[in-house]
Amino acid sequence: MSQRVLRAVFAREEDLLPAVRELRARRYEIADIHVPYAVHGLDRAAGLRAARVSWVGATFAFAAAFGIMAFQVWTSAVSWPLDVGGKPFASHPSFVPATFEMGVLLGGLGAVAALLVAARLYPGKRVELVHPRVTDDRFVVTLAETDAAFDAAATWALCERLGAVEVLEDLMAEERR
C-alpha cells in the first residue's frame, strides 16, 4: 500500500522554516522533512514530539549498569570467591568503573541501534533519496495527500509561493509514515 505525496523542494534554510510553520498552520500533514544537515529549530517548527530514542538509550544504560554490577558480584563473590587484599568478596567500589563504562557504552550503542531500527537503516540498504540533491543543498518537505479534499494544484501553488524551487508528486510506502 502506498500513498500519494507532494514533495516541496527548498533551496534555502531561511525559506524552509517559515514554509514549514505556514504549512502546519494551514493544517497540512507533513509526513517527513529531509535536510542535508541538522537545521536548528526545525524539530520545533515541524511540531515533532520529543525523541524517544534517548529513553531507549537510558534504558540500555541502566540495564547494562545493573547487569555488569550483578555479573561482577557473581564472578567475585559467588562463582569463585577471591580474596583481594583482604577486601570483602563483593567490594562494590572496585566494581564501579566497569559499571560506569558499560553503562556509557551500551547506552550509546543502544541509542544508535534503536535509531537504526526505527529509521530502518542497515548495512547494504539501497539508497532511497527523495531528491538527488537532498544530501547536498536541497531541503525537501513531504506533504501527505490525506484525503479527497486535498487540492494538489492549490498546494502546489502555495509551496511555490512559500519559496519552493521545485514541487514533485511522488508515491510513498504507507508503512514509512
Added chain:
Amino acid sequence: MSAAGSFRSPAVGHAIPAYAPAPRLSRVVWALALLGAGAAAVGGLASPARLWAGLLVAGLFLAGLGLAAMAFVAIHQVSGAGWATVLRRAPEALYPLAPLGGLLVLLAIAAGGGALYPWMEPGPGSGHGAHGAGGFKAVWLRPGFFYLRTATYVLLWAVFAARLRRLSRAQDAAPSHAALRAANRTSVLFLFVFAVTLSAAAVDWVMSLEPHWFSTIFGVYHFSGLFLSGLAVVTLLALGLSRPAAPLEGLVGEAHRHDLGKLLFAFSTFWMYIWFSQFMLIWYSNLPEETVYYVPRLTGGWATLFVANAAVNWGIPFLVLLSQPAKRNPRVLARVALLLLFGRWLDLYVMIAPPVLQGEPAVGAAELGPLALAAALALWVVPRGLAAAPPVPLADPLLAESVHHHG
C-alpha cells in the same frame, strides 16, 4: 541609556528595563549581617577553631562562585560561544566575590593559624615548616611563603575580575573588535592563571589542613565542586532576571534554560566522577598515609554526611535533570540549583571540618554565622554589580545570536 531607566540594543526589538534590586533587599542584607555577626561572636567565644574553619568554608564558597563565574564567561569568550551572551551580566556581577571570598579565607588563615593548620604550630621539625615533614613540604609549607602565595592568588583574581568586567563593559557603547580581541586574550590568560592558582589554593588552603595527607587529583576535585556551584548561581540569577517584568524577560528563554540545565547535569556528573576517582584509588590501594583522610569521614555521623554529599551533589540532580522537560522547567531548575548550593557547602564542610572538630559532626553558631555573613556580603555585592551596568552587553557582536538562540 534612554528614558525612564531602560536600555536600547540593536539586537533587541524592545526597550530593556534597567535592573532594580527589590526594596526589601537592604533590610535582608542587614538582618543577615547582624545575625551572622552575632552568631559568629557566640560561636567564636565557645570554640575559636570552629569559627575559623567556618569562615574558611564561607570564604572558599564565595571565592568559588566568583572564580566559577569568571571561568564560565572566559570559556565562552575563548570558544566563541554566543548563546550565553545575553545573560553574561549575571556571572559578571559575581566576579568581585572571587577576591572578597579570598580575603575572608585570608582572615580565617590569619586568625586560625596553628589551630587550623597544624604545620604552623611550633614543634619538632616545624622550624622547617612542615609539621615534622621534610623535603618539598618543608619548603612549601612555611608561614611567610604561605601568606605570600595566598596574597598572590587573591591579588591576581582581583586584577582579572576588574579587567574582564571592564572589557565586557566596553561592548556597551559600540561593537568594538579591539575590546573583543582584548577580552579573548585576557580570557585565555585568565584560564591558565585560574587553573594554576585554584589548584595551588586548594592544596594550600584545604589539603594542608591535614599536611601529611596528599591527593594528586585534589585541584581538579576542588574545581569540579566550585564550577558546579558557580553554574547553580548563574542559573538562579538567569531565572530570577527573566521573570515577568525583570530585565531579561523574553530574552532568556527555554533554550537558554535547557543549556544551563545540561551544564548543571554534566558538571554534577563530572563532580561525582572526580570525587569517586579520588575515593576509589585511595580505598583500593588501602595505604595508611592515604586512608587517613577517609577513615574519620567514614566514622560515626560523618559517614551519613559522606553519603549525603554524593546524593545531594549527584544522585538527586542526576535523576531529576535526566529528562529534557526537567532541564527546561524553571521551577525544577531553581530547586536543583538551590540543592547544589547546599551540596557545595556540604562538600566543603566534609573537606574542612573533620580535622578541626575531631569528634562527631556539629553545625552551630560557629558554622552558620560565617555563612550568614557570606550570604549578606553576596547579597550586597551582586545586586550592586547588576545595577551598575546595562542588563545585557548592549552592542556585543554576539548578542543577536544569543537572543535568537532557540536550541
